[in-house]
Amino acid sequence: MNHIDLIIPVIAPLLAAAISLSVGWRTVTKWANSLAAVTILGTGLLFAFGTRSRHVELFGGLLRSDPLSSLLLIAIGAVGSLVTVSSVDYIERELSVGATDRSDARQYATLVPLFLTTMVLVVLSNNLGLIWIAIEATTITTAFLVGHHRTRLSLEATWKYVVICSFGITLAFLGTVLLYFASVHSGSSPADALNLNTLVRRAGRMDKTVTRLAMGMLLIGFGTKAGLFPFHTWLADAHSQAPAPISGLMSGILLSVAFTVVLRLKVVGDAALGVGYVRNSLLIVGIATLTIAVSLMVSQRDLKRLLAYSSLEQMGFIAVASAAGTELAFVGVLMVIVGNALAKTVLFIASGQLQSIRHSTLLEDLNGVMESSRLLGVSMMIGLVGLVGLPPFALFVGELSIARAMVNANLVLPLLVTLLLLLVGFVSLIRHLGGMLLGPRTADEATWKARPSVYVALTLGLSASLFVGLVGSPFSNLVSSAAAVVAR
Amino acid sequence: MSASEFTTLLDLVASVLLLSSVIIVWRRDYGAMIKLLAVQGVAVGGIPLVSGIYLKDLQLVVVGMMVILLRGGVLPWVLSRRLADETAGSRETKPLVNTTSALFVTALLVMVGYLVTHPMLRRASTPETRAIPAAFAVILIGVFLLVSRKRALSQGIGFLVMDNGIDAVAFLATLGVPAIIEIGASFDLLLVLAILVILTGRMHAKFKDTDLDALSELRD
Amino acid sequence: MSVPSVTGTLVQIVGAAAAGPLLIGWTRQVRAKLEGRQGAGVLQPYRDLRKQFGRQSIDPIGTTMVFAVAPSIMAATTLMAAALVPLVTVISPADRIGDMFAVVGLLLLGTVSLVLAGLDTGTAFGGMGASRMTTILALVEPTLLVAVFALSIPAGSTNLAGMVANAARRGDLVLSPTGALAVIALLIVVLAETGRLPFDNPTTHLELTMVHEAMILEYSGPRLAILEWSSGVRLLVLTGLCANLILPWGIERGTGSVLSLCVATAAIALKVGVLNGLVASFEVVVAKVRLFKVPELLAGSFLIGLLAVTASYFVGSQGR
Amino acid sequence: MTDLQSRPVEAHRKEPRGSRPLLVGTSTILVGGLSIVLGIAAMSGGIASVSISWLLPFSGLQFSADSTSGLFLLMNGAVGIAVGTYSIGYYRHSHSGTFSLMMLPLFLLTVIAVLLAGSVTTLLLMWELMAVSSMLLLLTEYRKKEVRDAAQWYGALTQLGFLAILVGTLIMSGGSAGVFSTLAITSHHLSESLRDLVFVLTFIGFGSKAGLVPLHVWLPRAHAEAPGPVSAVMSAVMAAMGIYGIMRVDLELLGHGPRWWGVVALSVGAVSALYGALQASVATDLKRLLGYSTTENMGIVVLAIGMSMLLGGYGQYELAAVALVAGTYQLLAHAAFKTLTFLAAGAVHSATGLRNLDLMGGLAKRLPVTSSMFAVGALGASGLPLGAGFVGEWLLLQSLIHSHFGSSAPLEFAIPVAVGVLALTTGLGTAAVVKAYGVGFLARPRSKGAESATEVGLPMLAGMAVAAVGCLAVAIAPALFNGVLTSLMTVLYRGVSVSPPRLGAILSIPGFAGSTSPILLAGSTVILVVLAQVAISSFGKTNRLPNRDANLWACGNGILGERMQYTATSFAEPLQRVFDNVLKPEVGIEVTHYDESHYLVERVRYSRTIVDSIEDRIYRPVLRGFLWGANLVRVFHSGRISRYLALGAAGLFVVLVVSH
Structure with missing residues (x-):
């Protein structure tokens, strides 16, 4: 049976991008972009909770949908919807103060749905080569989004972003090639030698040394895009210089999408090499990432960089968690992904508001938020609670499951180390953000008013996180079956 | 084409690959580097072309032509367009590592390349796979270029050398990944290079220089 | 609750209450004689009390209830202690009401009320005395408890009657390492608690040295009388307790006859008299230590008490 | 201690704020009532276990209650009712945010939920919810920097504690959701080393909530900076939850362990008690003083628990029960008197705007009811007879005195030291409350705020009265709690039949000599005091001279000024000098010379501040270490792309090497 509907979430944002490219920044563009994101969300929900089988394939296994990809489609759609809605306000505000011009707005409106397309493609691909292409394409589509502001700093960030990411991703291509070599030599037909299912099936017969080399390359290569050590260095710069909604998309979902590629590869690696190799690599890379992230959070002075490092921290955390490899661990990982996506998006959207008012992202300039706008302050406060892993939000459930x-997997020592590092991150976050939100206001200004759409986005994001964190089914069933996809 | 001719041709290709990389490390003149890059690109494309002719596989021949067009033509051309606008000089003036050391490192990298690829040779020893160490060394030399050069343009060159190496490995090891992936990957590469070139242009406009050491304002 | 036991308790209370001032007079007289003075006679404290009771009560401006009630609390806790401590008899019905901890606590309560009264006046003297007294009492208590602890281990009880009865039964407790060490510690603490030299000079009014007197500087008339009387009774009760722990001979142990009660009373009078005579002689030869040397002294006695406990574990463990 | 300047009287600044305080107060009382009802039900074994699988994804919730929960529920409820009544009046004057106001009943609800938790995951969720809600309560006056600092410390240490509990309890449950009823059995199958790890982790975690040294540093800050009712619940209820955790997990679920567990608990308890008492005795901020007193009392409780574990380890279950009852009783007493003293301190703050004892004085005349309430609480805190703290300490001393550890020489030394520590703690604790009451409430006012104070309103007084009744009940009627404590024993000493100490009119321990009677002691002392008063006044009568008012003796120098009074600082100076080595006060001497000559001194400025030396010695170096390490990472991330690429290349090489 042909499941042509799998390409809907790929096509919809492409159409939106086409519209934006052709008509520029207009009302129809804004609607089209939001609609495209909502379509992704809708198809995700449909694939996840619809009546048909949850595992389907298209184009001979090039694309497929399983619970994991459905879950990520939902996450992409949700974050994408929040971001496209709040982007309207963001771009309008920039246009009104002359921070951007109409052609850049057109570029922005074109690239955002393209970016969504590439992420959807990563999620839906079942072919390692295609995944690689899609991941590399996320760099291409976001390069000019990061550089949207055309300032010296954003140029610097873009350059680093493109060069470091391409470097890392190129290594992943090398890994792909090597894995292809191993796969072909184990008897796969060249046409579907890179099909993930084939890879898992053939894993036992693949050359160990080559596969080890390939897995190593793939881990650090795709790890680049997930912000993992040693290619994490692009992340903070890009996230802090990108427009706030884009930071939200990148921090909230792009990293996680890239990380699920690592998860899918872990299945191949485990099948080919036994559990030790990938597990140890993940532990080392994860703890290194965590250490770096929290170290840079301790005395951070920039709000967006702080949030970026917090994403890095979460990525390190879920890398360590994935080492456990059980279904419960992946449940935790996915809950962290979801919780982080929602909280981070909310905080980035809100920080975009702050930035556009105070024209700075330095924490010392952003003081007294609660005094200036109670609503923004409270939603950031709740976002903070959700971000640091306190209940009743999704991240808490994630951390609990991971622990x-x-x-259960006898990883008590790594768990203790990880939790201590997370504690440092926790303290840094409440210290910096708490001070920013609650501290006295030095700027002399009237109470702020943001557009209702922003508040809608904030409220929706927070309530979704609350719902996911507190109430079980049907969402938790989806998470369980998604986790089962990559679990041993 | 006989088997021995085929082997000779592949050996030639491998030598060209390796030699061009070494000379790129040696030279500091961008113009020369870009020309060498084009030569290297042709050599990479030569692998599937030669194999295609040898195996009488039309698809491989087409792929080879495409690769030669892209890596030997389009990409160097994009870079040289950038070079034409460069006013800060057409030489890499102050690399992080001086030429002598760089050559020494390159020698080491070639050895590493051989060591790393040793197991692949053990697995299946064909004329193609025997050339893999050279291709692998090219990758490592590319990485070295990327790390040790400070100007924006030479980073682009390093990146391309590395990518050439990977593509060469792909062709040598498995006669190329499936065509759709090869096409997609090449397209990606092209776009990345285009972006890099555009960014170099913007950088030039902003900083009047493309020394990447100037790019260290974003830090904690 | 038998008649003899109740009688014994009553004798204790009344006797202590009556003889407290006498004891003060006695120690003063001993000191005077040793210092080569004539002395005012052992009955002088009674004459002082009569005079004080006849005077008008004065309320210093700005003081509260605390100031007014403190002497009464002092008196009440002292009397309670007199009832609980086995001076004459070990079969007192009051014994079950409170053990050594209760006695220590009650005495402390009296001291605390006095400290508060000192603070209540709001004078520099009152505050100074209160502050110094608080420092001393904070340090005295551990020593006291450890010493009691040491003595209660061989007895298997913290109730004083049990401890004294045990001492009487064994007869040689004071000669055992535990007993000797504990009693030394106890004696030092009693001196501190009752404000004797070398901790406090009971006759001084020099602001640099006084502790107890500084707190009660604002008192006069009946309240002062009650306070003076209480401190006499306190001295009696505590030294009486020490005496009975060292030499429990003669104490009423349940025969209940009038004769044995009389003997017990006479014995305790003798013991207290001799002990206080010794204390007074001791006071003649020592000088008051500097306030900040006091902790050293108390730490020393704490250590002695601790040694006593340890000794009791190792020596006394066969006996249990 | 730090703020010597008088704060403006903010308390009266805001207008009454309508019915909201009434609403909050009433709902708090209702939650308190609910807690009591649940507590009674749990005590009588009437709560069936409930499991809710659709909440908390992947773990589900499980509730159950036994008498241990019941006891704490009752305590929580009683405190809730007192605090709820009080807050009706308190929030009418305060300028706190409405949001945190609403958190008060919610916080108590989370406490109830913690107590009802019947599985590890439920406990963890509820514990964290409790932390969040208490954090928001603490942030009531978030505009003050000290409040935010306190919240930071609290957040960091409570999270540290939570993580320790998380790992500890999960190891115990083997990563499962861990229903308590099965855990009690399965936890015995864990290996020795894992059980030790569980003990250490959970003890750290729960200990941080109870404010045990060295994880106490948040406590004096938080308790000082929170509003009065919040400090009261944090100290009386939340600190006790740490003890609940230790009882539930380390005593009940984990069961008997090696003897060193008891020694650890004993030592940590002793150190905390002593350190808390010492810091309290030199503190000058009233609420900070009370905060340190919480550490002191929790230390005593943990000391008792440790003693109980140790005695149990040596098979002396009767005495183990005595020690445990002692700890529990001390906990009850602490809840009563600490609620009272914190509420009174809140009333003082609300009436005067002051927390610094050095600026108070004369409040006994101006706030007569509040002052006498504080006196009742302070008497309880001192541990003297007639006070609420006496019974617990008496029981604890009994268990210490009667214990006997056969051949273990170190323990034979340890016990007398514990007695000495306990006694020194009592002495210092007494000094602290004497200072608090004597300097803060007696004598003459030392500042404008204290001078112009007027008595607080009826709801606040009523709230304090409820707590005072609790204090009295604990002090003189231990018989009331006999049944409660007996049923507690049956849970914690499963399978061992012990007869707990009899808490009647006369306290005694079955099988051991020694008794005391708080009620008779109190009764006779009060009667004697009355008699003595009558005696004094009747002597005055016979002379027919009425009492006369007279000026204080000022050495003939006229009127005494307020500045001539002893302050809290000067009062504690001798003690501080004695314990210089432990307290390590920061001494600053600043000498100003005349311009003309270096030999002539114009002015000498001497300052001496007491800091928390543990904070200084342990936390600062650790923080410095962290910052140093973080800085290394920061320096590496210099922004140079060549360095970043080199890092990536290094990663590539590592992969190449590792793959062979």
Whole structure:
């Protein structure tokens, strides 16, 4: 049976991009972009909770949909919707103060749905080569979004972003080639030698040394895009210089999408090499990432960089968690992904508002938020609570599940190290953000008013996180079956 | 084409690959580097072309032509367009590592390339796979260029050398990944290079220089 | 609750209450004689009390209830202690009401009320005395408890009657390492608690040295009388307790006859008299230590008490 | 301690704020009532276990209650009712945010939920919710920097504690959701080393909530900076939750462990008690003083628990029960008197705007009811007879005195040291409350704020009265709690039949000599005091001279000024000098010379501040270490792309090497 509907979430944003490219920044563009994101969300929900089988394929296995990809489609759609809605306000505000011009607005409106397309493609691809192409394409589509402001700093950030990411991703291509070599030599037909299912099936017969080399390259290569050590260095710069909604998209979802590629590869690696190799690599890379992230959070002075490093921290955390490899661990990982996506998007959207008012992202300039706007302050406060892993939000459930899984997998020592590092991150976040939100206001200004759309986005994001964190089914069933896809 | 001719041709290709990389490390003149890059690109494309002719596989021949067009023509051309606008000089003036050391490192990298690829040779020893160490060394030399050069343009060159190496490995090891992926990857590469070139242009406009050491304002 | 036991308790309370001032007079007289003075006679404290009771009560401006009630609390806690401590009899019905901890606590309560009264006046003297007294009492308590602890281990009880009865039964407790060490510690603490030299000079009014007197500087008339009387009774009760722990001979142990009560009373009078005579002689030869040397002294006695406990574990463990 | 300048009287600044305080107060009382009802039900074994699988994804919630929960529920409820009544009046004057106001009943609800938790994951969720809600309560006056600092410290240490509990309990449950009823059995199958790890982790975690040294540093700050009712619940209820955790997990679920567990608990308790008492005795901020007193009392409780574990380890279950009852009783007493003293301190703050004892004085005349309430609480805190703290300490001393550890020489030394520590703690604790009451409430006012104070309103007084009744009940009627404590024993000493100490009119311990009777002691002392008063006044009568008012003796120098009074600082100076080595006060001497000559001194400025030396010695170096390490990472991330690429290349090489 042909499931042509799999390409809907790929096509919809492409159409939106085409519209934006052709008509520029207009009302129809704004609607089209939001609609495209909502379509992704809708198809995700449909694939996840619809009546048909949850595992389907298209184009001979080039694309497929399973619970994991459905979950990520939902996440992309949700974050994308929040971002496209709040982008309207963001761009309008920039246009009104002359921070951007109409052609850049057109570029922005074109690239955002393209970016969504590439992420959807990563999620839906079942072919390692295609995944690689799509991941590299996320760099291409976001390069000019990061450089949207055309300032010296954003140029610097873009350059680093493109060069470091391409470097890392190129290594992943090398890994892909090597894996292809191993796969072909184990008897796969060249046509579907890179099909993930084939890879898993053939894993036992693949050359160990080559596969080890390939897995190593793939891990650090795709790890680049997930912000993992040693290619994490682009992340903070890009996230802090990108327009706030784009930071939200990148921090909230792009990293996680890239990370699920690592998860899918882990299945191949485990099948080919036994659990030790990938597990140890993930532990080392994860703890290194965590250490770096929290170290840079401790005395951070820039709000957006702080949030970026917090994403890095979460990525390190879920890398360590994935080492446990059980279904419960992946449940935790996915809950962290979801919780982080929602909280981070909310905080980035809100920080975009702050930035556009105070024209700075330095924490010292952003003081007294609660005094200036109670609503913004409270939503950031709740976002903060959600971000640091306190209940009743999704991240808490994630951390709890991960802790359970790691104890179960006899990874108590890494768990303790990880939690201590997370504690440093926790303290840094409440210290910096708490001070920013609650501290006295030095700027002399009237109370702020943001557009209702922003508040809608904030409220929706927070309530979704609350719902996911507190109430079980049907969402938790989806998460369970998504976790089962990559679990041993 | 006989088997021995085929082997000779592949050996030639491998030598060209390796030699061009070494000379790129040696030279500091961008113009020369870009020309060498074009030569290297042709050599990479030569692998599937030669194999295609040898195996009488039309698809491989087409792929080879495409690769030669892209890596030997389009990409160097994009870079040289950039070079034409460069006013800060057409030489890499102050690399992080001086030429002598760089050559020494290159020698080391070639050895590493051989060591790393050793297991692949053990697995299947064909004329193609025997050339893999050279291709692998090219990758490592590309990485070295990327790390040790400070100007924006030479980073682009390093990146391309590395990518050439990977593509060469792909062709040598498996006669190329499936065509759709090869096409997609090449398209990606082209776009990345285009972006880099555009960014170099913007950088030039902003900083009047493309020394990447100037790019260290974003830090904690 | 038998008649003899109740009688014994009553004798204790009344006797202590009556003889407290006498004891003060006695120690003063001993000191005077040793210092080569004539002395005012052992009955002088009674004459002082009569005079004070006849005077008008004065309320210093700005003081509160605390100031007015403190002497009464002092008196009440002292009397309670007199009832609980086995001076004459070990079969007192009051014994079950409070053990050594209760006695220590009650005495402390009296001291605390006095400290508060000193603070209540709001004078520099009152505050100074209160501050110094608080420092001393904070340090005295551990020593006291550890010493009691040491003595209670061989007895298997913290109730004083049990401890004294045990001492009487064994007869040689004071000669055992535990007993000797504990009693030394206890004696030092009693001196501190009752404000004797070398901790406090009971006769001084020099602001640099006084502790107890500084707190009660604002008192006069009946309240002062009550306070003076209480401190006499306190001295009696505590030294009486020490005496009975060292030499429990003669104490009423349940025969209940009038004769044995009389003997017990006479014995305790003798013991307290001799002990206080010794204390007074001791006071003649020592000088008051500097306030900040006091902690050293108390730390020393704490250590002695601790040694006593340890000794009791190792020596006394066979006996249990 | 730090703020010597008088704060403006903010308390009266805001207008009454309508019915909202009434609403909050009433709902708090209702939650308190609910807690009591649940507590009674749990005590009588009437709560069936409930499991809710659709909440908390992947773990589900599980509730159950036994008498341990019941006891704490009752305590929580009683405190809730007192605080709820009080807050009706308090929030009418305060300028706190409405949001945190609403958190008060919610916080108590989370406490109830913690107590009802019947599985590890439920406990963890509720514990964290409790932390969040208490954090928001603490942030009531978030505009003050000290409040934000306190919240930071609290957040960091409570999270540290949570993580320790998380790992500890999960190891115990083997990563499962861990229903308590099965855990009690399965936890015995864990290996020795894992059980030790569980103990250490959970003890750290729960200990941080109870404010045990060295994880106490948040406590004096938080308790000082929170509003009065919040400090009261944090100290009386939340600190006790740390003890609940230790009882539930380390005593009940984990069961008997090696003897060193008891020694650890004993030592940590002793150190905390002593350190808390010492810091309290030299503190000058009233609420900070009370905060340190919480550490002191929790230390005593943990000391008792440790003693109980140790005695149990040596098979002396009767005495183990005595020690445990002692700890529990001390906990009850602490809840009563600390609620009272914190509420009174809140009333003082609300009436005067002051927390610094050095600026108070004369409040006994101006706030007569509040002052006497504080006196009742302070008496309880001192541990003297007639006070609420006496019974617990008496029981604890009994268990110490009667214990006997056969051949273990170190323990034979440890016990007398514990007695000495306990006694020194009592002495210092007494000094602290004497200072608080004597300097803060007696004598003459030392500042404008204290001078112009007027008595607080009826709801606040009523709230304090409820707590005072609790204090009295604990002090003189231990018989009331006999049943409660007995049923507690049956849970914690499963399978061992012990007869707990009898808490009647006369306290005694079955099988051991020694008794005391708080009620008779109190009764006779009060009667004697009355008699003595009558005696004094009747002597005055016979002379027919009425009492006369007279000026204080000022050495003939006229009227005494307020500045001539002893302050809290000067009062504690001798003690501080004695414990210089532990307290390590920061001394600053600043000498100003005349311009003309270096030998002539114009002015000498001497300052001496007491800091928390543990904070200084342990936390600062650790923080410095962290910052140093973080800085290394920061320096590496210099912004140079060549360095970043080199890092990536290094990663590539590592992969190449590792793959062979």
